[in-house]
Amino acid sequence: MTPSLPDILVGNFLCMAEPPPPESAGEFMAGKVGVVALLSLLAAQEAERGPSARVWENAAIRAVLTDAAEAYGDAFAEAGAGVDTDFTLGALDRANAALRRSLIALHEAVETAGDVVRDHAILRLYGQMADARRLDMPPLPGR
Template identity: 70%
Template sequence: MTPSLPDILVGNFMCMIDPPPPEQQGEFMAGKVAVVALLSLLAAQEGERGVAARVTENAAIRALLDEASGDYEVEAAAGTDELSLAALDAANARLRSALIRLHEAVEARGDTARHRAILRFYARMADLRRLDMPPLPGR
C-alpha cells in the first residue's frame, strides 16, 4: 500500500494526539517525534510538488500511449480535469495499467527502441516523484 498525503497527515495526528503512557517517555518518545517530523517534512514536499508531478506524468503517459497507438493496440487514455490528488491518482492508476500492458506487448514483439524509451520514461517517473531526505543530525 502506498499511503496518500492525507493518510500520512492523519496518521501523524493520530500518533501525537494522545498523551503517551509513562513507559513511552524518554528515548521512545524522542524517536516517535522524530519519525512524525520526518513524515511531516516528506508530506510537505509531496504537498508542494505532488499535483504538478501527477499532471506531468499523466500527460507524458498519454503521449507515449498515443504515439504507440499506430503500432500497437492501446487503450484510450482518459484523463481528468479535476486537480485533487485522489482524482489524479485514479487517472494515473488507469494510465499506468495501460502503459504496463503496452510495455508487455513491446517486450513480446522485441521492439527494442520502444522498450528503451519506456524504461527511460520509468526513470523520469521516479524522478518526478522523488522526495528528498533532509540531512539528519548524527548521534
C-alpha cells in the same frame, strides 16, 4: 502500499494526539516525535511537488500510449485519450493508476514484439517518473 498524503497527515495527527503512556517517555517518545517530524517534512515536499508531478506524469503516459496506438491497437489510443480536469490528489492518482496499468500492458506488448526502440523509450519514462516523484531526505540531526 503507498500511503497518500492525507493518510500520512492523519497518521501523524493520530500518533501525536494520543497521550503517551508513562513507559514511553524518554528515548521512545523522542524517537516517535522524530519519525512524525520526518514524515511531516516528506509530506510537505509531496504537497509542494506532488500535484505537478502527477499532471506531468499523466500527460507523458498518455503521449506514449497514443503514440503506440497505431502499432499496438486502438485500446492504447482509448487509454491515452483525455486530459486531467480534476486536480485533487485523489483524482490525479486514480487517473494515474489507470494510465499506469495501460502503460504496463503496452510495455508487455512491446517486449513481446521485440520493439527495442519503444522499450527503451518506456524505460526512460519510468526513470523520469521516478525522478519527478523523488522526495529528498533531510540531513538527520546529530549525524
